[in-house]
Amino acid sequence: MKSVLGSAGGRVLLACAVAVISALAVPTGALAAEPEIDPHADGGEGLIDLSAVATPEEIERRRAEIAERVADAGSAAELARLTEIEAAAAIAELDTAISSAQQGLASAAALSAATDDALAAADREEAAATGRARRAERQARDAAVDLFINPPQAKEVLSALSGTVEQEMASTGLLIGRADARLQLSRQTDRARAAAARAARAADEARSAAAAAERSAQEAAAALNSQLELRNIALRQIRTDIAELEAELGSLRLTDDVLAARLYVDAIAAGGSAEPILLPDGTWIPAVNGLPTKADMVQIPGTTLWVHHLIAPEVAAMVEAAFSDGIVLGGSSFRDTNRQIELRRSHCGSSFDAVFNAPSSSCSPPTARPGLSMHERGLAIDFTEGGRTLRRSSAAFAWLSEHAAEYGFFNLPSESWHWSVNGH
Structure with missing residues (x-):
């Protein structure tokens, strides 16, 4: 990976990328406000592979291992x-x-x-x-x-x-x-x-x-x-x-x-919830716990993309690299839980059970339950190319298939437009 998740200059790349992308950015009007195929579907509620997320014990072990190596290297340097x-x-x-x-x-x-x-x-x-x-x-x-x-x-x-x-x-x-x-x-x-x-x-x-x-x-x-x-x-x-x-x-x-950044991203991907609270009048509101907010997001200049600040340098570098190859990437990324609930009502039904309990596969198109979407964490992007939803036959999909992993992004196989930090 490059940048935050794998590049030595990840934390400072964003500032450079902002200036470059600002100069190269296409007019906002060239990006579609809404893709032809609903870009907000997540494709299954199994969005987080818990087996792939390090346990607290594993995190501590890895940190201790690195600390020991640092100490050994320091002793050798002193010697x-x-x-x-x-x-x-x-x-x-x-x-x-x-x-x-x-x-x-x-x-x-x-x-x-x-x-x-x-x-x-x-x-x-x-x-x-x-x-x-x-x-x-x-x-x-x-x-x-x-x-x-x-x-x-x-x-x-x-x-x-x-x-x-x-x-x-x-x-x-x-x-x-x-x-x-x-x-x-x-x-x-x-x-x-x-x-x-x-x-x-x-x-x-x-x-x-x-x-x-x-x-x-x-x-x-x-x-x-x-x-x-x-x-x-x-x-x-x-x-x-x-x-x-x-x-x-x-x-x-x-x-x-x-490692800390990677584990932090993993923790963000695995953490947080949005449980419903029933009100006396029969309506409900989400009780959001531990999910990122808009304040945690950064907009990639020249695009409509708002992503978590930890991965913003990677996204900026990826958009810039694609533009250098003649690919104009856009789309949508972060949305809060209220927006996720609206999509569930639209795609799954308006009842309480349809919004909060129905599996994503019962929705058309498939849409994750509130609190489980990578979009709610700013860790997923529904890409468009020139304002149109990505299809597998598009040049942008081919480019992402070849290069996205270099920037820490992976495709959800059932949705050609949906890319996230863990492929969910």
Whole structure:
């Protein structure tokens, strides 16, 4: 169904339909005041199928079921909201961790730069030490060459060999001094080379440590980014779930509203009565109890139709849809109990028993007893098309047969013109 009995926008459709139908409406004179075949016959007193109307227990059960679903959906939505909060907190922690990792990367970069500086210094020191060693070697070679070219004087040698002890010691000191100089130069060269090697090793170790630190920081950042993406995916799913739950909550509320409207219509269709009261002078008046009144009805603009306000949006939408398809629907709908009594007198007889007790099948045409007609509730319409009573061969009947159920209306099989919310 659409509108009140099955459409999400049922309660607001009437206002739109009024404006559209007012613009599209045919002149009132195009509608017949009275159809050719009496449109007021209801066709049987079994107008209300009580087995199809929910009992109070069933109504309560259905309401409780919907309330439980609403509560469950609300709890799920709240849980999802809490999960979203937790996810947001976790993401904040990840952001902090990533910031720390990025700081680690910066520190590693600084360490790498410092290592490069140290390596450059070591390279410079190695170059300096190598230079010193080479100078020492040159000095040693120069001393050896000088000793070879300018050997000690023969007399010094002779003195060293045959002279006094003092002379011998002087000569020996000269030789030892030259040997010590060569030894010191050799040791200085070895120390410079060792220092250069140590500096190179330290630089290599520093570079390796910096590279390892950088790799570790990058791996940590990649892992954190991966976790963050997973959290973002989870958060998006949570938000999607929340949206779906909120949509379900809205749907459940709408379902509850639609169910309430449907049950209300069912209650109106099943409720109410019109019992006669005999007066002392032999006349009678109806004692109407629980039936809708004209105040409960709404006129569909551009038509002569007055229907119960609960179904007015559906009727307006149906008339509009039919007009869009080239079908002009009109007719009669609500009538009060006094009008129903007048029809019974006309169709069934004027006696008390004929009006209030005779079955509808004894009337010509069949007419429901007072208090039992869907017309008295504003829930039935006797349709006309272009001012003429609907027949099964008419285009309007074909259109209604195809579309009326979409708007919550069903035909009474014995009367092609009579359509109501329950087919009675």
